[in-house]
Amino acid sequence: MFKRRRFKQQLTLQDRLSAWVKQVREEASKLPPGPERDALLKKARQADVANHLSDWVKSPGLQPPK
Numbered sequence: 253m254f255k256r257r258r259f260k261q262q263l264t265l266q267d268r269l270s271a272w273v274k275q276v277r278e279e280a281s282k283l284p285p286g287p288e289r290d291a292l293l294k295k296a297r298q299a300d301v302a303n304h305l306s307d308w309v310k311s312p313g314l315q316p317p318k
Contacts, residue, residue, distance in 0.1 A: 266303050273296045
């Protein structure tokens with residue numbers, strides 16, 4: 253039986269997503285307009301939205317349903 257290699261992440265998921273979004277946007281800015289650039293920007297937007305949703309879910313203003 254194989255053992256999974258487990259390791260503890262040094263950065264939070266939000267930090268890793270933010271860094272990845274920044275990197276992808278920089279890569280996209282170097283590409284000429286076209287489908288490849290559009291796909292990269294779409295992935296960056298999706299990751300950015302996921303990051304904002306995570307912030308929203310963790311916000312103290314949310315109340316559990318009664």
